[in-house]
Amino acid sequence: MHAGYEGIAYYEAGLLENINDIWADNNLEAVIPDVVQSMSQFGGDYYMVPVNIHRSNxxxxxxxxxxxxxxxxxxxxxxxxxxxxxxxxxxxxxxxxxxxxxxxxxxxxxxxxxxxxxxxxxxxxxxxxxxxxxxxxxxxxxxxxxxxxxxxxxxxxxxxxxxxxxxxxxxxxxxxxxxxxxxxxxxxxxxxxxxxxxxxxxxxxxxxxxGLVVDAFQHPAGVAHPTNSERWLEVVASKAGQDAFNPLKGSISARNDSNLALYGPYHAWTGADFTSVMYMFPSVVHGSGAPQSFSSELSSVINAFTTGAATKSATATAIANLASDNAADYTTVWALD
Structure with a gap:
């Protein structure tokens, strides 16, 4: 699933186990950007290993x-x-x-x-x-x-x-x-x-x-073969694992120590930006940046505008109301700057 809000329902239902040990054993905090770290946590614990970063912008x-x-x-x-x-x-x-x-x-x-x-x-x-x-x-x-x-x-x-x-x-x-x-x-x-x-x-x-679109893996609670799940998470957390997974996908590693020589010319451009840009922002449309109650309705609101079915004023009202009507669902406070 995508890191961030998309996983909250699974976390709140008790379907995920924290994987703080995976993060610690692999020293991931030293190589994963702060915003991506935040996207991988619920309640102060890690529940996801980001395997890649797709760029949205x-x-x-x-x-x-x-x-x-x-x-x-x-x-x-x-x-x-x-x-x-x-x-x-x-x-x-x-x-x-x-x-x-x-x-x-x-x-x-x-x-x-x-x-x-x-x-x-x-x-x-x-x-x-x-x-x-x-x-x-x-x-x-x-x-x-x-x-x-x-x-x-x-x-x-x-x-x-x-x-x-x-x-x-x-x-x-x-x-x-x-x-x-x-x-x-x-x-x-x-x-x-x-x-x-x-x-x-x-x-x-x-x-x-x-712009961050982050695919991530989790450790399901009560999984039938927990050792295999943990081994898989160790693989996808590793530099070698991520550098094997991403080159043909368009994405780059979620780690900032990736070997870009293994990737293509597009990645040289975006990989350089990944380590030098001032800001990173989680995508709303791709499940990370805002509650599902907001993001699931956004496409229809924008589509009404692009097709001419809704005016600028009506669209601005709809977007503003989506936020205010679902205020209780905003459980993450993002600090991007």
Whole structure:
């Protein structure tokens, strides 16, 4: 399961045993970032071993198409620059859409990254359930960015799977897609070459951030073969285990002592950021950053906005109400800065 809130129901039902000894025996606190440590705990004890880190705040781009319109993607730091590239691509390629987008959950994933781009303090307020006003300026600014973003997307976005949206980038039908780095596998399957056929930048506004989607293993309470479970956790906690598990997956090791020479060129970029960014933030859409009572409803709220079924005001009200209506479920207090 994903680290963070997604495991709380299992912890509260007594279905997990703490694995403090696994963490201590492997000295994991010395090599696992603080935020990921917090995501692996309930009630002050460890119940999860993070096996990887997927990055959520990634813009994937088609490099030849950007080169053809004289845009260097590595110089894009702001949404203004991003949308200028979108406009240039569509002007040069009538009938094509600059941005590829997919089904409902990918739209919520996109909104999460846009909100993170408003600042780590804003994101921290959001995942702590403290954005409860429909007139919050940062929330409204994020929705304004999403509005402009949607003006450059494919009209059939609601019917596309995430990987079909990624394929539009691979085929050169679009130039940008915001998706977690599990998307890297799609480029590898298509034999695309990093920094030749495709590349990546952080979502505008998040250059000093790393969005966390963390897969983790647990030790079930009363498991039939506890020794085997503990041995498995020892393997996935180890440097060798994580460096064997992750290279083809798009993710990197949850450890900061990983051997990046075993990984691909995409990982060189994201691995360098992993050890140098100022902030890390847990994903809400992928089960970690906010209670399930909030995250399970977010996709439908954002989908109503992206499809035009809800106004900006109504969407801001719905997001604010989701936090206030489920205030009792916010049992984790995140400190991201």
């Amino acid at each position: 990634v813009v994937w781009y088609n490099l030849p198409e950007l080169t053809a319109i004289a845009v260097d993607p590595k110089t894009i730091d702001t949404w203004t620059e991003f949308f200028a590239a979108c406009a240039a691509f569509e002007l040069a390629n009538p009938g094509k859409d600059a941005i590829s987008l997919g089904e409902s959950w990918t739209q919520a994933h996109l909104f999460e990254q846009i909100l993170a781009g408003q600042g780590i303090d804003v994101y921290e307020l959001w995942i702590n359930g403290d954005i409860t006003s429909a007139t919050d300026p940062d929330l409204l600014a994020a929705l304004d960015i999403l509005t402009e973003f949607m003006s450059y997307t494919n009209s059939d976005f609601n019917s596309l799977s995430w990987d079909a949206a990624t394929d539009l980038i691979i085929q050169g039908d679009s130039i940008f897609n915001v998706m977690g780095d599990w998307a890297n596998g799609e480029f590898l399957v298509a034999t695309s070459v990093y920094d030749t056929d495709y590349g990546t930048i952080a979502v505008p506004g998040t250059n000093d951030m790393y």
